[in-house]
Amino acid sequence: MNYGDGQLLDDLRVALATPPARPDPIELAAFDRIVAEWRQRPAPVADEPKGRFRAIEKVHRPRVVAAGVVITTLGLGTGVAAAAGAPVTRGIREVAHEIGLPVESPAVVDAKDAMSRLRDALARSDDAQLRAARDQLRSELGDLGASDRASLERRVDDLLQQADARLIRDSSGPAPAPTADPTAAGPQHSARSPGGTPTGDTSSGPGEHGSIGAGDGAPHHDDTEPSSSTDTNGSRDGHSRDFQGDGAGSGAGIGPPPTTVTGHHEPSVDDSHGRGRDSRDATTTTTAGE
Amino acid sequence: MTVSRARPRADETKNLDLPELVALAQEGDHEAWRVLYRRAYPGLMAFASRRLDHDRARDAVAETMARVVANINKFAWKGVSFDSWLFGILRHVVADAHRAQARDQRRDERRTAVSQLSPLDHVLHDEEAAKVRDAFARLPSSDRELLELRVVAGLSCEEVAAALGKRAGSVRMAQSRALQRLRRQLEGQE
Numbered sequence: 001m002n003y004g005d006g007q008l009l010d011d012l013r014v015a016l017a018t019p020p021a022r023p024d025p026i027e028l029a030a031f032d033r034i035v036a037e038w039r040q041r042p043a044p045v046a047d048e049p050k051g052r053f054r055a056i057e058k059v060h061r062p063r064v065v066a067a068g069v070v071i072t073t074l075g076l077g078t079g080v081a082a083a084a085g086a087p088v089t090r091g092i093r094e095v096a097h098e099i100g101l102p103v104e105s106p107a108v109v110d111a112k113d114a115m116s117r118l119r120d121a122l123a124r125s126d127d128a129q130l131r132a133a134r135d136q137l138r139s140e141l142g143d144l145g146a147s148d149r150a151s152l153e154r155r156v157d158d159l160l161q162q163a164d165a166r167l168i169r170d171s172s173g174p175a176p177a178p179t180a181d182p183t184a185a186g187p188q189h190s191a192r193s194p195g196g197t198p199t200g201d202t203s204s205g206p207g208e209h210g211s212i213g214a215g216d217g218a219p220h221h222d223d224t225e226p227s228s229s230t231d232t233n234g235s236r237d238g239h240s241r242d243f244q245g246d247g248a249g250s251g252a253g254i255g256p257p258p259t260t261v262t263g264h265h266e267p268s269v270d271d272s273h274g275r276g277r278d279s280r281d282a283t284t285t286t287t288a289g290e
Numbered sequence: 291m292t293v294s295r296a297r298p299r300a301d302e303t304k305n306l307d308l309p310e311l312v313a314l315a316q317e318g319d320h321e322a323w324r325v326l327y328r329r330a331y332p333g334l335m336a337f338a339s340r341r342l343d344h345d346r347a348r349d350a351v352a353e354t355m356a357r358v359v360a361n362i363n364k365f366a367w368k369g370v371s372f373d374s375w376l377f378g379i380l381r382h383v384v385a386d387a388h389r390a391q392a393r394d395q396r397r398d399e400r401r402t403a404v405s406q407l408s409p410l411d412h413v414l415h416d417e418e419a420a421k422v423r424d425a426f427a428r429l430p431s432s433d434r435e436l437l438e439l440r441v442v443a444g445l446s447c448e449e450v451a452a453a454l455g456k457r458a459g460s461v462r463m464a465q466s467r468a469l470q471r472l473r474r475q476l477e478g479q480e
Binding site for chain 1: 318320323324327328331332335336339340348351352355356359360418419420422423426437438440441442465466469472473
């Protein structure tokens with residue numbers, strides 16, 4: 001048997017042929033019922049999303065809308081406030097930080113304010129003011145979360161060490177007892193212990209970027225530079241970069257702490273440089289995921 | 291639902307061409323649906339009967355037509371013929387039914403017995419046709435499905451491609467390879 005495809009298809013057609021089937025009355029009646037029911041159906045809703053997105057959208061539409069409204073409101077609020085030079089209110093800051101907008105938490109802002117006050121006190125010769133500023137800073141540090149604390153650790157440690165050293169040197173009496181303050185046993189000292197490692201909590205924070213090592217051993221004064229300069233060392237955000245510096249300086253014990261601090265300036269408003277980028281990413285992902 | 295044309299009388303409906311029938315069906319014309327059903331039934335039943343026993347084949351055709359009715363407003367003549375769309379639905383229904391049937395071995399054996407006693411054997415007494423059927427039965431499942439869509443359902447390569455979700459060129463090549471294998475099977479019998 002040797003012939004072409006067309007002939008073979010014809011033979012196959014004959015071989016597989018069956019007597020033409022016809023629907024019996026029962027099948028016809030059943031089909032009539034199907035058509036009748038279909039004709040009585042409600043009109044289809046236009047512009048329904050297709051495929052798997054239909055179910056997703058139905059479930060999450062209210063949440064997406066609500067999140068969009070909140071983000072827009074907060075974004076506009078913080079943006080307008082920043083443009084007008086006005087401080088972002090604590091309430092807006094709290095909510096904006098919670099939902100991942102590039103805004104620092106109120107606790108971080110408070111801690112940075114306390115750091116500024118301590119720097120001012122160090123520049124003056126008023127020990128009482130210096131002691132009060134130091135204690136205030138320790139108190140504020142107690143309110144910080146682990147990742148926020150890690151981001152400030154090195155700068156805080158240096159300031160506190162300088163304050164302690166000045167107070168010991170100037171005092172004719174016994175050295176101040178930092179342990180009297182419950183916050184004094186905070187991470188700033190434990191992290192500074194020679195050869196010690198940062199607290200375990202920092203591994204889940206922005207410090208994860210520290211493994212890149214770009215910031216290791218970076219001079220301490222880099223911490224106060226504008227965020228734009230931090231991008232040059234490959235770090236994605238200022239906080240993670242700060243931690244890299246801390247990890248090298250305190251955890252690994254590379255280099256002695258600076259003995260003088262001059263020109264330190266904490267960004268007064270949301271120096272949310274890099275973290276903002278991460279936060280925006282997170283926000284976008286969440287929204288898209290919904 | 292707006293009626294954009296004058297409804298033909300029942301005896302006129304059966305003389306309409308397929309696009310007109312489909313358009314009327316989309317508008318809910320009951321007679322157009324009946325004509326479409328009667329027109330499609332033999333091909334659908336022949337294809338389904340190749341894989342399923344008679345009862346399951348009837349169920350598969352009924353299920354296919356129910357899905358056609360439910361989704362008729364989604365059908366558009368955009369490079370897909372109505373028959374392609376119809377058989378595209380049917381092959382999914384048949385595949386599901388076939389899996390269910392395969393789970394029941396006794397049922398499957400009975401189906402084989404039925405096919406071996408098909409009326410064609412008795413009516414045609416055609417040894418050549420029996421050889422072709424035997425050779426065809428030894429082809430891979432994908433080859434058989436493609437060739438059944440061509441010769442049992444009567445679809446063109448383009449329509450088969452649309453039903454299978456493939457390109458017409460690849461269907462032609464697959465058909466050529468399937469026929470080549472069929473030819474080898476037939477040569478092996480001689």
